[in-house]
Amino acid sequence: MTSATAWTADANEALSLSLVRAPEDKASLWSREVYEGFHPTFTYPIFGEEEKIYGYKDLSVQLKFASGSLAQHLTVRYSERLPSSSAVDEIEPTLSKFLAPDHLTDEKEFLERVEHDATHFKPYGEKIYSYTRAATTLPKGKNISIPQVLGPDDEETVDFEVYHSTWKTPGFREYHRRMQLFVLLYIEGGSLISEDEETWEFAVLYEKRRRRSSPDVFTYHFVGYSTLYPFYCFPERVRLRISQFLILPPYQQDGHGSALYTAIYQHVLAHPRIAELTVEDPAEAFEDLRDRNDLKMLLANEKFMREGFGPEAISSNGGKVGGVGNGRKARGGKARSIRAGAGKMGPPAERSWLEKWRTDLKIAGRQFHRLVEMLILRNMD
Numbered sequence: 001m002t003s004a005t006a007w008t009a010d011a012n013e014a015l016s017l018s019l020v021r022a023p024e025d026k027a028s029l030w031s032r033e034v035y036e037g038f039h040p041t042f043t044y045p046i047f048g049e050e051e052k053i054y055g056y057k058d059l060s061v062q063l064k065f066a067s068g069s070l071a072q073h074l075t076v077r078y079s080e081r082l083p084s085s086s087a088v089d090e091i092e093p094t095l096s097k098f099l100a101p102d103h104l105t106d107e108k109e110f111l112e113r114v115e116h117d118a119t120h121f122k123p124y125g126e127k128i129y130s131y132t133r134a135a136t137t138l139p140k141g142k143n144i145s146i147p148q149v150l151g152p153d154d155e156e157t158v159d160f161e162v163y164h165s166t167w168k169t170p171g172f173r174e175y176h177r178r179m180q181l182f183v184l185l186y187i188e189g190g191s192l193i194s195e196d197e198e199t200w201e202f203a204v205l206y207e208k209r210r211r212r213s214s215p216d217v218f219t220y221h222f223v224g225y226s227t228l229y230p231f232y233c234f235p236e237r238v239r240l241r242i243s244q245f246l247i248l249p250p251y252q253q254d255g256h257g258s259a260l261y262t263a264i265y266q267h268v269l270a271h272p273r274i275a276e277l278t279v280e281d282p283a284e285a286f287e288d289l290r291d292r293n294d295l296k297m298l299l300a301n302e303k304f305m306r307e308g309f310g311p312e313a314i315s316s317n318g319g320k321v322g323g324v325g326n327g328r329k330a331r332g333g334k335a336r337s338i339r340a341g342a343g344k345m346g347p348p349a350e351r352s353w354l355e356k357w358r359t360d361l362k363i364a365g366r367q368f369h370r371l372v373e374m375l376i377l378r379n380m381d
């Protein structure tokens with residue numbers, strides 16, 4: 001007799017993802033293990049609400065991506081399989097519906113593509129941001145084995161670059177079809193965006209490495225991305241909304257999410273056509289990331305902090321504020337004495353002061369008032 005559980009696999013465990021690099025590029029990495037065999041957080045959009053796969057023993061579903069072009073290759077392995085008449089889940093046909101139309105079925109062809117990528121793959125679109133990290137900062141992604149320490153001939157720094165693109169960017173539409181599966185696997189409630197909506201914009205983050213054998217050649221490896229949607233904003237601008245935002249597990253918890261968010265925010269600041277940056281239905285982890293980065297930005301803005309929270313800031317009730325002792329609490333626990341604390345309920349002069357900063361900084365209203373509240377509380381401690 002066979003029990004159903006013996007033939008049932010947890011889909012999140014059975015499915016593992018890899019970002020495959022050419023052999024030479026692996027050598028200069030933290031370790032190849034870091035980029036291989038990480039798991040999805042969600043598989044319910046593919047395998048159903050229970051996230052289970054029925055009908056196999058020792059099941060392993062490996063979905064490999066070329067680390068640059070994201071060319072895909074799927075391998076399904078198991079030691080035993082129930083006969084097809086027993087309601088067995090058909091893995092390849094199910095998963096293939098979610099793969100890019102150009103996914104590769106031949107492993108040799110896939111590995112050739114990885115090799116080709118190493119010298120030929122270049123990001124799509126326009127570079128909008130870059131930063132450099134010490135190579136000795138080891139990735140701390142979740143569920144990942146600890147990588148080995150760098151070898152003596154490894155690079156000391158690693159560059160990261162963010163590229164902006166639209167559907168009109170040549171080749172990007174096909175590229176997006178290879179990356180969009182990550183949204184289903186990592187964003188709760190995530191769904192695929194429509195290619196018919198012409199106005200989508202994208203920010204894609206890459207790790208950039210110099211090849212050892214040919215130092216003039218750089219290799220690019222996908223790290224994460226965000227989809228952005230511009231909404232009309234009266235009278236002639238747009239409000240740019242972050243719709244989907246993700247950093248792949250090997251790179252999480254290492255500041256790359258913050259860097260991608262900063263890149264998008266800088267892009268918003270630099271473009272007069274964009275009135276403000278908003279976020280669609282943020283997950284808690286993203287809200288946290290956004291708050292931390294927005295607060296850091298405000299705290300670094302000397303003029304804003306001096307005018308709103310410094311010694312010369314004038315309270316809505318006429319007192320000189322800014323010192324800890326002046327952080328009086330009004331009814332409901334809200335501090336009013338700090339100038340910025342006047343918020344929406346302050347006199348017109350305070351309101352317009354706050355609104356001027358908000359529009360200059362291009363932060364959405366609700367978020368800006370939350371940030372101001374946080375700064376008030378911080379000043380009161």
Ligand code: ACO
Pocket residue numbers: 140186187188242243244245246247248251252253254255256257258259279280281282283285286288289
């Ligand atoms: N070294 C070590 N730790 C660091 C460093 C660093 N240099 N920089 C930041 N950190 C810490 C931060 O302090 C933070 O810690 P905390 O969680 O204790 O507050 C943590 O790392 C996360 O910050 P980042 O590293 O900047 O963010 P990360 O790259 O991990 O990205 C994100 C966060 C986007 C939520 C990522 O985990 C992810 O993609 N998750 C899955 C998908 C998802 O949930 N996306 C958001 C959905 S909402 C939406 O799409 C609008």
